[in-house]
Amino acid sequence: MNAVKKSxxxxxxxxxxxxxxxxxxxxxxxxxFKTIFLSLFLTDKMGQAKVFVGMQNYMDLLTSESFRNxxxxxxxxxxxxxxxxxxxxxxxxxxxxxxxxxxxxxSTSYAxxxxxxxxxAAMIFEIMLHPTVGIVNKMLGLDINWLNxxxxxxxxxxxxxxxxxxxxxxxxxxxGLGNIDETIYxxxxxxxxxxxxxxxxxxxxxxxxxxxxxxxxxxxxAFQSFGQIKILTEGGPDEATNVIVYSIYRDAFFNYRFGSAxxxxxxxxxxxxxxxxxxxxxxxxxxxx
Amino acid sequence: MSEIVLRNVCxxxxxGNFAVKDFSLDIHDQEFIIFVGPSGCGKSTxxxxxxxxEDISDGELWIDDQLCNYFDPKDRGLSMVFxxxxxxxxxxxxxxxxxxxxxxxxxxxxxxxxVHKVARILEIEHLLDRKPAALSGGQKQRVAIGSAIIxxxxxxxxxxxxxxxxxxxxxxxxIELAKLHKELETTIIYVTHDQTExxxxxxxxxxxxxxxxxxVETPIELxxxxxxxxxxxxxxxxxxNFFQAHVTEENGRMVVxxxxxxxxxxxxxxxxxxxxxxxxxxxxxxxxxxRPEDIHEYADAAELGIEKATVGMNVTVTAxxxxxxxxFLYFDEQKKTHAVRLHPxxxxxxxxxxxxxxxxxxxxxxxxxxxxSIFYREETV
Numbered sequence: 001m002n003a004v005k006k007s008x009x010x011x012x013x014x015x016x017x018x019x020x021x022x023x024x025x026x027x028x029x030x031x032x033f034k035t036i037f038l039s040l041f042l043t044d045k046m047g048q049a050k051v052f053v054g055m056q057n058y059m060d061l062l063t064s065e066s067f068r069n070x071x072x073x074x075x076x077x078x079x080x081x082x083x084x085x086x087x088x089x090x091x092x093x094x095x096x097x098x099x100x101x102x103x104x105x106x107s108t109s110y111a112x113x114x115x116x117x118x119x120x121a122a123m124i125f126e127i128m129l130h131p132t133v134g135i136v137n138k139m140l141g142l143d144i145n146w147l148n149x150x151x152x153x154x155x156x157x158x159x160x161x162x163x164x165x166x167x168x169x170x171x172x173x174x175x176g177l178g179n180i181d182e183t184i185y186x187x188x189x190x191x192x193x194x195x196x197x198x199x200x201x202x203x204x205x206x207x208x209x210x211x212x213x214x215x216x217x218x219x220x221x222a223f224q225s226f227g228q229i230k231i232l233t234e235g236g237p238d239e240a241t242n243v244i245v246y247s248i249y250r251d252a253f254f255n256y257r258f259g260s261a262x263x264x265x266x267x268x269x270x271x272x273x274x275x276x277x278x279x280x281x282x283x284x285x286x287x288x289x
Numbered sequence: 290m291s292e293i294v295l296r297n298v299c300x301x302x303x304x305g306n307f308a309v310k311d312f313s314l315d316i317h318d319q320e321f322i323i324f325v326g327p328s329g330c331g332k333s334t335x336x337x338x339x340x341x342x343e344d345i346s347d348g349e350l351w352i353d354d355q356l357c358n359y360f361d362p363k364d365r366g367l368s369m370v371f372x373x374x375x376x377x378x379x380x381x382x383x384x385x386x387x388x389x390x391x392x393x394x395x396x397x398x399x400x401x402x403x404v405h406k407v408a409r410i411l412e413i414e415h416l417l418d419r420k421p422a423a424l425s426g427g428q429k430q431r432v433a434i435g436s437a438i439i440x441x442x443x444x445x446x447x448x449x450x451x452x453x454x455x456x457x458x459x460x461x462x463x464i465e466l467a468k469l470h471k472e473l474e475t476t477i478i479y480v481t482h483d484q485t486e487x488x489x490x491x492x493x494x495x496x497x498x499x500x501x502x503x504x505v506e507t508p509i510e511l512x513x514x515x516x517x518x519x520x521x522x523x524x525x526x527x528x529x530n531f532f533q534a535h536v537t538e539e540n541g542r543m544v545v546x547x548x549x550x551x552x553x554x555x556x557x558x559x560x561x562x563x564x565x566x567x568x569x570x571x572x573x574x575x576x577x578x579x580r581p582e583d584i585h586e587y588a589d590a591a592e593l594g595i596e597k598a599t600v601g602m603n604v605t606v607t608a609x610x611x612x613x614x615x616x617f618l619y620f621d622e623q624k625k626t627h628a629v630r631l632h633p634x635x636x637x638x639x640x641x642x643x644x645x646x647x648x649x650x651x652x653x654x655x656x657x658x659x660x661x662s663i664f665y666r667e668e669t670v
Contacts, residue, residue, distance in 0.1 A: 181373070183371050183375040187369065189361070190340055191368070201380075
């Protein structure tokens with residue numbers, strides 16, 4: 001009895017954790033705390049902390065017109081990307097949930113965006129949206145400089161991102177639909193429900209657990225989109241697509257204001273964390289079974 | 290009032306590959322029709338074709354004098370209970386019961402009234418706020434039945450509704466279903482592979498095999514007059530015993546020899562049966578079938594007056610099952626195991642010998658080529 005109670009502290013389990021913790025420490029914990037540290041300083045061009053300024057970087061950001069624009073642009077971007085990407089994925093998944101000839105071709109096509117690198121997709125879109133030779137203007141008979149117009153640039157980039165994200169969403173939703181018992185649809189048919197009633201009373205509630213997960217992942221992913229913006233618009237025109245991530249990149253590697261960039265990173269982190277926390281709260285109420 | 294008529298209904302999945310072939314049946318109002326057969330015989334497919342969940346490849350389905358082949362399931366006015374209950378997992382019991390009314394845009398007060406009424410009938414009122422995941426098998430079953438009976442359909446379709454329940458609950462639900470059928474006064478079409486359910490619930494039974502209807506009869510007719518070897522073997526538990534036999538004439542009397550005629554195990558046929566055997570199976574090898582309860586020991590045979598019409602078969606008991614009200618003895622003959630049902634006072638133990646007498650009025654003879662019964666409908670021939 002005594003021997004059991006007085007269990008000796010055993011070091012060996014902790015050694016097994018060392019490799020993993022080491023990787024985390026180098027690539028996650030250290031950069032994370034270093035970012036917080038940097039956000040309190042003015043830095044030199046090499047990114048070394050030079051002058052402690054306390055919360056000054058944050059104060060500057062919150063009063064800066066440019067940063068407030070970044071926040072607004074990011075919000076619009078995230079909403080379009082999340083709503084668009086999830087809707088596209090959901091519709092494709094529901095359409096592909098029936099057996100018909102050629103279903104594999106369609107399934108593959110809808111899942112394809114997930115296999116395309118965001119930069120290659122951006123290049124393709126750049127050509128499609130080209131004001132003179134682009135297919136979009138040709139087909140619509142319009143003459144719009146999509147990516148250089150502050151009114152349209154953000155929407156173009158957001159829609160491209162939504163399409164890119166729809167591939168993985170399609171996969172999530174297809175898996176979710178596969179988990180819904182087929183016979184409840186049969187019972188609903190006999191009970192007298194039409195396809196719209198079936199969708200809203202059975203399919204959507206049946207998807208709610210995966211829907212929540214997809215939503216969280218999509219929001220986080222949308223906040224972090226970078227490649228396509230870098231290639232298509234570089235934050236322009238006139239900061240119309242200057243989302244926070246791009247703004248961080250620009251401040252750090254063009255303007256060499258690492259302190260400000262670090263402060264923006266911290267703010268982005270707080271926003272994403274808050275949204276995620278709120279969503280987990282809501283999940284407890286909103287997700288059925 | 291509802292009449293369901295199937296005319297040569299077929300289900301063909303691939304060309305020439307029939308799951309159901311030429312299914313014809315008139316189902317009258319308030320009948321409790323059972324489709325029974327081994328798995329894969331097409332009974333569920335037929336039910337699903339009636340429900341509209343499967344297309345009818347060929348033939349006609351009439352419900353109340355309306356050709357319904359191309360009606361959507363919701364327009365056929367039927368309701369269905371599924372084997373796995375098919376409860377909507379995201380809705381409470383109340384929501385499940387109310388769903389069929391809700392999609393038909395019934396008023397809130399009407400829904401509320403009907404839900405409570407059905408819940409009362411099925412004794413699930415205390416469960417109305419629960420989700421299906423929090424119900425036991427029996428409770429789910431009641432909810433499934435409740436959702437079916439909440440509207441007044443032309444007929445109920447039930448696809449093996451009791452097969453996921455344990456034996457005791459199944460027996461209890463069987464009795465309740467029979468009661469419910471009386472109360473609802475509606476047609477029920479019921480699919481099962483369990484012949485006890487078929488025998489106890491059905492007003493008529495449809496026995497199917499490989500997509501083809503074998504026989505449509507009342508339970509007792511089916512039991513006493515199976516049309517062929519398959520029906521004879523499928524209905525009854527333990528199932529009918531089958532022996533190789535030979536029909537011939539001996540001193541002007543028709544006689545059936547079991548096994549080799551030299552062994553002298555014979556049964557004399559009388560009256561109409563004798564004539565039918567002479568007509569249809571003279572000097573032919575046949576399969577003899579007899580149910581376990583139609584084989585007797587000497588005392589019972591003497592009491593029945595059959596001991597002279599049949600020669601006792603002396604066998605060694607290989608197993609004995611005492612069930613309280615009856616005792617089953619098993620013996621091997623012709624390389625197969627056969628069963629006899631006797632009164633429990635019989636004390637023959639495993640390894641002991643016993644003389645057994647076959648009741649000549651209860652034996653069945655089947656043609657070895659067609660497997661059809663030689664005595665089928667003896668009175669109508």
